[in-house]
Amino acid sequence: MRRTYHLIALIFVLAFISFDASSQCKGFAKKICKLELIPYIHDGNYHAAILTEGEEAELYKTFYSGQSYRLAICGSDALPDIEFQVIDAYKNVLFDNTEHKKVRVWDFTLEASQQLKITVKVPVSTTQSEYPASGCVAIMFGFKENAE
Amino acid sequence: MTKKFNLYSSFLFLVILTLFGLSGCKSDSKKASQDVNIEDFISEDDIFDDIDKAKKIFYSLPSPLETAMLIKSAGAEYDEELLNSLENVTKYTTSRALALNLGIYTTDLSFASLFDQTQTSINYMTASKKMAEGLDISDAIDMETMTRLENNLQNRDIVMDIISETFLNSSSYLKENERQDIAAIVLVGGWIEGLYLATQLVGDNSIENNKLVDRILEQKLSFNIVQRMLDDNKEKDTGEANEEIVELISELQELKDAFDKVTIETTETQSIDTDETNVTTIKSKTKVSVTPEDFKQIQLVIDNLRTSFIQ
Numbered sequence: 301m302r303r304t305y306h307l308i309a310l311i312f313v314l315a316f317i318s319f320d321a322s323s324q325c326k327g328f329a330k331k332i333c334k335l336e337l338i339p340y341i342h343d344g345n346y347h348a349a350i351l352t353e354g355e356e357a358e359l360y361k362t363f364y365s366g367q368s369y370r371l372a373i374c375g376s377d378a379l380p381d382i383e384f385q386v387i388d389a390y391k392n393v394l395f396d397n398t399e400h401k402k403v404r405v406w407d408f409t410l411e412a413s414q415q416l417k418i419t420v421k422v423p424v425s426t427t428q429s430e431y432p433a434s435g436c437v438a439i440m441f442g443f444k445e446n447a448e
Numbered sequence: 449m450t451k452k453f454n455l456y457s458s459f460l461f462l463v464i465l466t467l468f469g470l471s472g473c474k475s476d477s478k479k480a481s482q483d484v485n486i487e488d489f490i491s492e493d494d495i496f497d498d499i500d501k502a503k504k505i506f507y508s509l510p511s512p513l514e515t516a517m518l519i520k521s522a523g524a525e526y527d528e529e530l531l532n533s534l535e536n537v538t539k540y541t542t543s544r545a546l547a548l549n550l551g552i553y554t555t556d557l558s559f560a561s562l563f564d565q566t567q568t569s570i571n572y573m574t575a576s577k578k579m580a581e582g583l584d585i586s587d588a589i590d591m592e593t594m595t596r597l598e599n600n601l602q603n604r605d606i607v608m609d610i611i612s613e614t615f616l617n618s619s620s621y622l623k624e625n626e627r628q629d630i631a632a633i634v635l636v637g638g639w640i641e642g643l644y645l646a647t648q649l650v651g652d653n654s655i656e657n658n659k660l661v662d663r664i665l666e667q668k669l670s671f672n673i674v675q676r677m678l679d680d681n682k683e684k685d686t687g688e689a690n691e692e693i694v695e696l697i698s699e700l701q702e703l704k705d706a707f708d709k710v711t712i713e714t715t716e717t718q719s720i721d722t723d724e725t726n727v728t729t730i731k732s733k734t735k736v737s738v739t740p741e742d743f744k745q746i747q748l749v750i751d752n753l754r755t756s757f758i759q
Contacts, residue, residue: 326620334616341608344511344615346623349504360676361508362669365734366521368727390716394730407727412734413666414714415673439506443514 324376325350325436333374333438336405340370340442348438351422353380359418359439368409370442373397373420376435383421388414507677509635509670512551513611515642516558522659524649526563531556532641532758537575539759543583544692547630548757550579550618551637558611559645566601573597573614580618583630588618629681629690636674636696637757643667644754647747655743664746665736668707674700699753706749709742711735 329348347359363369375382381402386395394416395406418439425433510518532552540549557572577589593614600606622631646664655661675697682693714734722728738746 326624329620330613330616341513341605342612342616343514344612344619345508346616346620347506347508348620351504355504357504357506359506359508360673362510362666362673364510364518364663364666367518388717388730389714392717394717394720395728407725408730409727410730410732412714412732413669414730414732414734415669441508443517 325438328374328376328436329438329440333372333440336372336374337370337440337442340368340407340444343441343443345441347440348436350434351375351379351420351437352434353422353424353432355422357420357437357439359420360415361418361441362413362415363408363410364413365410368407368444370405370407371418372405372440372442373418373437374404374440375422375437378433378435379437380423380425380433382437383423385419387417387419505680507673507680509639509673509677510642511612511615511635512555512638512642513558513608513615515555515638516562516645518663519559519642519646519649519660520562522646522663524646524660526559526565527649528560528565528568530645530648531560531568531572534571534575536758537578540579540582543630544633544696546579546582547633548637550576550583551634551639552641552754552757553579554611554615554634555638555641555645558608561604561607561611564604569601569607570594570598573611576614580614583618583622585618585621588621589614626685629684629693632677632681633692633696635677636700639667639670639674640750640753640757643750647750650747655738655740661743662736665710665738665743666712668710668712671700671704671707675704699756702749703746703753706742706746709745710738 325348326346329346333348334342349357351357371386373382373384382397382404383402384397385393386406386408387393395408397403397406420437420439422435422437532549536549540546553572553575557569557576560568560572573589573594577594580586580588593610597607597610600610618634619631622628622634643664646660650658650660650664678693678697678700682690682697684690712734713736715732717730717732719731720728721731
């Protein structure tokens with residue numbers, strides 16, 4: 301009987317955790333990270349995931365000349381400040397937020413359209429904790445038209 | 449008994465922790481096992497050549513809103529005749545048709561809104577709403593959204609924010625409900641619609657010094673991303689082939705062949721300047737070239753693809 305009870309509890313907890321984590325991530329992107337894009341217009345795309353301390357993610361996107369872009373990368377409160385780099389096809393690091401007080405946003409424009417890679421890292425926290433922290437990380441883009 | 453129960457509780461806790469970890473990283477492991485073969489891509493895919501399969505990978509295509517903005521900023525003019533007919537709305541019943549045309553109608557909506565076509569914007573938001581409802585994304589475009597749109601039709605910034613919000617609602621819903629394949633099809637539909645509008649607007653005009661032509665040819669760069677995004681979804685969680693995605697990859701092969709005739713040469717970044725407003729300019733040069741015959745072929749392939757998508 302106890303076994304059955306625990307099994308039901310386990311299923312319930314897992315279903316709740318899974319649903320709650322994903323809906324929190326969506327809400328975090330929409331209600332918190334998107335605000336970082338103002339006054340740029342959010343492109344509408346959704347790139348977010350639950351990441352744990354020490355984990356990394358990469359995003360590939362083509363950026364076009366004549367547009368102004370804002371990149372916003374945000375981590376939920378449970379996570380240390382997120383680190384990110386923007387890298388071109390020649391592997392040049394165009395921006396590294398660890399050299400800019402780990403800012404969440406970067407505004408840029410390009411003279412020539414090109415693909416860029418954005419690497420995102422959740423650093424390991426310096427504070428002592430029994431378990432590594434996990435939380436939502438969102439990568440969002442805003443744009444506006446450039447007067448050419 | 450207490451000791452046995454404690455052991456059991458500890459075991460249960462560990463199982464929960466492990467399964468929670470697996471749940472959170474599910475897409476990571478899926479991506480790792482389905483990653484693309486980079487050996488097929490050398491010259492124009494250098495950006496991908498040190499892809500780390502252990503990481504979470506995102507591929508980002510221009511959204512319908514960005515696509516419409518790119519077309520407008522290249523000097524295109526508005527032509528309502530080019531939009532997918534609203535009479536087609538009732539034709540779409542399969543998830544593939546609904547997803548493709550959610551992307552298509554959202555791009556048409558964005559295009560009309562950027563040119564301040566107020567009544568058309570409402571009509572195409574309604575069409576997009578029907579596609580979203582067909583895909584069981586009931587919250588993406590609700591009555592509140594429609595009312596907000598109607599009340600702010602004269603304010604383009606708010607209209608664009610509403611379009612962006614509705615697209616975010618649908619893409620986040622699909623991705624967080626393990627329907628990344630449908631989210632990918634929506635994006636492809638919107639992207640092809642953008643290419644269709646742009647190629648039709650070029651028409652028979654000269655391709656020399658034509659900004660809209662350059663914008664179209666530059667989409668070769670995003671085609672690589674389309675391929676990788678679809679490859680990531682061509683297998684279901686059960687291991688079976690995802691026929692809708694496999695079919696779409698096959699249909700896009702002709703476009704790949706057509707884009708293969710386009711040459712894009714970009715110089716290494718020459719400098720990075722940041723102005724007083726904190727905006728960085730990445731300075732490099734690019735040269736895009738194609739013959740008039742090969743551009744005609746791109747126009748034809750896109751026309752055929754779009755015709756098949758809206759049927």
